[in-house]
Amino acid sequence: MTSSTHNISMTLNGEKTNALVEAHTLLIDFLRDAQNLRGVKRSCDMQICGACTVLVGDHPVSSCTMLAVDADGADVVTIEGLGDRDNLDPVQEAFLAFGALQCGFCTPGMILATKALLFSNPTPSRAEIEHHLSGNICRCTGYQKIIEAVESLAQT
Amino acid sequence: MMLPRPFTYHRPTTLDDAVSLMARYSDDVSPYAGGTELLLAMKMHFADYQHLVDLKRIPELRTIIRRDDIVSLGALATHATIADDAIIAGAVPALGALCSSIANARVRTSGTIGGNLCFAEPRADPPVLLAALDAQLVLKSARGEHHISASQFIIGALETLRAPDELLLRIEIPVTACDIRYERVVFGHRTIAGAAAAIPKDPANKPRIWVGCIGTHPTSLPTTERYISANPASLDDGLTHAIATDIGTLDIVSDEDASADYRRHLAETVTRRAITAAADKKGTP
Numbered sequence: 001m002t003s004s005t006h007n008i009s010m011t012l013n014g015e016k017t018n019a020l021v022e023a024h025t026l027l028i029d030f031l032r033d034a035q036n037l038r039g040v041k042r043s044c045d046m047q048i049c050g051a052c053t054v055l056v057g058d059h060p061v062s063s064c065t066m067l068a069v070d071a072d073g074a075d076v077v078t079i080e081g082l083g084d085r086d087n088l089d090p091v092q093e094a095f096l097a098f099g100a101l102q103c104g105f106c107t108p109g110m111i112l113a114t115k116a117l118l119f120s121n122p123t124p125s126r127a128e129i130e131h132h133l134s135g136n137i138c139r140c141t142g143y144q145k146i147i148e149a150v151e152s153l154a155q156t
Numbered sequence: 157m158m159l160p161r162p163f164t165y166h167r168p169t170t171l172d173d174a175v176s177l178m179a180r181y182s183d184d185v186s187p188y189a190g191g192t193e194l195l196l197a198m199k200m201h202f203a204d205y206q207h208l209v210d211l212k213r214i215p216e217l218r219t220i221i222r223r224d225d226i227v228s229l230g231a232l233a234t235h236a237t238i239a240d241d242a243i244i245a246g247a248v249p250a251l252g253a254l255c256s257s258i259a260n261a262r263v264r265t266s267g268t269i270g271g272n273l274c275f276a277e278p279r280a281d282p283p284v285l286l287a288a289l290d291a292q293l294v295l296k297s298a299r300g301e302h303h304i305s306a307s308q309f310i311i312g313a314l315e316t317l318r319a320p321d322e323l324l325l326r327i328e329i330p331v332t333a334c335d336i337r338y339e340r341v342v343f344g345h346r347t348i349a350g351a352a353a354a355i356p357k358d359p360a361n362k363p364r365i366w367v368g369c370i371g372t373h374p375t376s377l378p379t380t381e382r383y384i385s386a387n388p389a390s391l392d393d394g395l396t397h398a399i400a401t402d403i404g405t406l407d408i409v410s411d412e413d414a415s416a417d418y419r420r421h422l423a424e425t426v427t428r429r430a431i432t433a434a435a436d437k438k439g440t441p
């Protein structure tokens with residue numbers, strides 16, 4: 001048995017992107033393998049850890065549990081779509097300033113989850129930050145610095 | 157790494173087209189909404205379908221409206237939408253509160269209330285609350301519309317009365333003069349005991365007390381409901397005894413998250429908490 005195939009078109013990190021995908025292709029595989037966006041991390045594969053978080057229309061989704069064809073017509077942002085080495089996004093600046101990362105594996109997901117929070121609520125309380133980020137797991141358990149970094153953004 | 161097996165994906169943009177597709181492929185089809193349960197099951201090859209009918213591009217399935225004393229909640233409304241919706245906040249705040257704390261922000265973005273009901277994962281919270289709210293479900297197929305109570309819809313673990321060619325269109329929630337609370341205990345990523353209490357402001361009306369996430373599907377607690385009707389002002393040892401009597405009759409599962417004994421204890425505790433919290437709201441708007 002084969003999957004149906006679909007022409008999809010999305011805005012990916014600000015650029016119009018067209019592709020032909022099989023129905024059963026997961027968004028994470030499309031992004032990592034077809035688009036070479038390796039900042040999208042595969043870990044639990046069951047929507048628990050948050051490492052594969054990407055933004056779809058400013059909302060956070062687990063790219064491991066979404067079909068590539070679902071992103072047809074959408075605005076998709078991965079960590080590669082934020083700042084670069086010389087021009088960091090304010091969330092990246094805050095994570096750097098607060099040392100809000102250790103091994104760094106969860107960091108793309110944490111930063112994108114933070115972007116989504118600040119889009120919907122620019123001045124979250126500490127409790128709101130904790131609630132929103134509770135679905136992103138840091139195996140180094142560096143939560144304190146991450147929450148402080150996000151709090152610093154909420155105050156500006 | 158887990159991948160779903162190949163399938164054919166359909167993306168209707170009208171309800172009529174969706175209903176036709178469900179009829180045409182009814183021997184091996186699933187409606188596809190947020191995917192938060194379905195795609196996980198397909199990735200683990202625990203569920204396989206040759207056809208998925210994606211409902212996400214049918215706008216009318218997402219609407220939330222209030223008509224007199226009924227809130228009509230589109231099956232494709234996401235948990236995040238329900239959590240932020242002003243109609244829900246005004247008419248059934250307990251549902252908004254629950255939806256704001258389901259799973260995590262990503263699941264709330266994608267997951268839908270209809271998908272949650274139709275997948276019938278035994279540890280899902282919304283079916284317990286919707287049963288206590290006496291919600292009515294409206295399903296549709298090429299054969300016509302079909303109404304069923306949320307309290308009867310789920311008949312076992314991952315088993316519902318939805319026919320293979322049917323789509324859940326909407327959930328109709330009566331807005332009644334009740335104090336409503338949902339209480340639960342979460343372990344890891346899933347609820348291990350949840351209870352919903354809907355206690356009418358007028359003691360002449362029947363309370364609805366439901367427990368879930370402890371067995372295969374939500375269950376009502378009839379002894380407890382009768383006790384509250386007979387003793388509306390008294391939340392004492394008699395209530396504790398009534399709850400224990402009801403929960404003592406249930407088949408409770410043991411799994412890696414909680415033993416049956418522990419779940420039984422938690423079920424009694426969350427049921428008492430839900431009833432007490434609902435009763436405490438009496439007299440407040």
